Amino acid sequence: MARAASPELSGVTLAATKPGRLSGRHRRPPETRITYGEVVAIREFRALWFGQGLSLLGDQLAQVALAVLVYSRTQSALATAAVYALTYLPPIIGGPLLAGLADRYPRRRVMLMCDLLRAGMLATMAVPGMPFAVLCVLVFCVVLLSAPFSAARAALLPEVLEGDRYVVGSAIQNVTNQAVQMLGFAAGGALIAVLGPYRALALDSATFLGSALVIVAGVRRRPSSRREEGGKLSMWNMTMSGARLVFGDRRLRTLVMFAWLCGFYVLPEGIAVPYAASLDDGRLPVPVITGLLMAAMPMGTVVGAFLFGRFVTPSGRLRAMGWMAMLTCAPLVVCLMRPPLEAVLALWALSGIGGAYQLAANAAFVQCVPPAERGQAFGLVQSGLLAAQGIGILAGGVLAQQFGPEPVVALAGGCGFAVAAMLSMLWTETRTEIIAKVRAAT
Structure with missing residues (x-):
């Protein structure tokens, strides 16, 4: 890859011009600062942004609901902590093994399939009387699917936001994620007290369906980034x-x-x-x-x-x-x-x-x-x-x-x-x- 002229080299070139005057050929244009409004105006970014916020809010609610549900059924602090720990283990495993799906298949399709599968699993978890072992397996699978979804979304964002728009868009999402997490944990307890844990899980299922609908409506189709020449890689x-x-x-x-x-x-x-x-x-x-x-x-x-x-x-x-x-x-x-x-x-x-x-x-x-x-x-x-x-x-x-x-x-x-x-x-x-x-x- 050719290396661009360094700032130090540009400085030497400028020093060779007449004092007080800059050569138009070597004048460095000022860097453009992208505003938040410019990024939010991009339709595909709004879809990714809103879909992520919607599913994240549901996830915070589901974590609180699961803790309440497991403790109410088992009266065991260990069982409650074990189920909560299941929300951390799958991404560590799934990241290296499943993230490649975001390169192997169209990223929009990967996101949609992950949303729909997670919605179905959470709907199953919301059925009263679901056995504890089945509940643990479903929790593991729901969180496991977050790995290819997040990888597809992270890889798609630079295609939607080019240049410095990517950094500004990342800042918007960072602020949103922090705010949604604080809101989800703060309001989750009160909402579960009104709805109950099973309805809260059903609501989380609905947020994944909503995220899928937003992606369908707002994110355009793109081909797979990895050309399948010579067969698919394992x-x-x-x-x-x-x-x-x-x-x-x-x-x-x-x-x-x-x-x-x-x-x-x-x-x-x-x-x-x-x-x-x-x-x-x-x-x-x-x-x-x-x-x-x-x-x-x-x-x-x-x-x-x-x-x-x-x-x-x-x-x-x-x-x-x-x-x-x-x-x-x-x-x-x-x-x-x-x-x-x-x-x-x-x-x-x-x-x-x-x-x-x-x-x-x-x-x-x-x-x-x-x-x-x-x-x-x-x-x-x-x-x-x-x-x-x-x-x-x-x-x-x-x-x-x-x-x-x-x-x-x-x-x-x-x-x-x-x-x-x-x-x-x-x-x-x-x-x-x-x-x-x-x-x-x-």
Whole structure:
């Protein structure tokens, strides 16, 4: 691939012109900042955006409904936790194995089939008296199908939103996802109290049907991205091919590590309850403190995504990515000093703001991955993302049991900061070509 002229080379060329005048031939046009309104005006993006929000809201409701249903039938905290854990395991397995379907078949068709299958399974779960074992199997299968759906959707989005529109669209979806999750968990309990868990599961089935209808109406047909020359590849070969692509390229390896850095800075949310108990001074109940702590990072992420996506130029985001990644982890180190609740909330919110660097990492990843293999690549990264979060939270819980939550959060922040600093140095060496591509696309 031909390397575009670097900014340093352009500077030398400009220095050779007459003082005070710029050659029109070498003048660099300003980078265009895409507005949120421009992106929302795109019909296909609106369909993907609305469909995702609809199904995500139903998912949050279903998680609460399942917890209530399983506990009411078994009176077992272990069974309730086991069913909840089933919502994390399938994507880790399904990502590498099933994400290739998004490259092998038309992505719109993959999304539709996943929505329809999940709607049918949830409708079956909503039948009163469904055996517990069958319920567990259906939960596993419903979440398993989220892997090819998410891979198809992630791979389709760069085709709908070109250039910097992709970053702005990702910011809109990031804000929407955080808001829908908070709304779903907050209103889920009250809604289930009115409808009951079985009707709530039926409502979740309806949200998947609604998502399918939105996709049919708003997303146009496209052929499969992978041309079937010489026969179809097996799922295993496609998985290995995706792994070689992602981990065989230095740029992609660095970007994947940036994405998986979240294993450090999501750890505090996993031990929010014991952290809230350590902050209890009688002013607020522990559940209220827990809710405030868990909402701090998502709120910071919403603010950071909005500001980073709207007011920073495309190349500026890529240059700031390393600094933002370090900002995500650095505030957590201060928790070692055991600050009061107000300061902890500010520190965790600041960490969430730094997490907006994921928008730039995502955009750079899209630039480096061939369109025909995006589905498999996104699936692998998503699986690793979930695994990193799960391992981080599990390790945090084990350590917090021994040493308390404050030093564990500080340790996670310190380790994350060190890793982010190392990745920033690697990124500085490899970002030039990607920045040139982004400039050319704006």
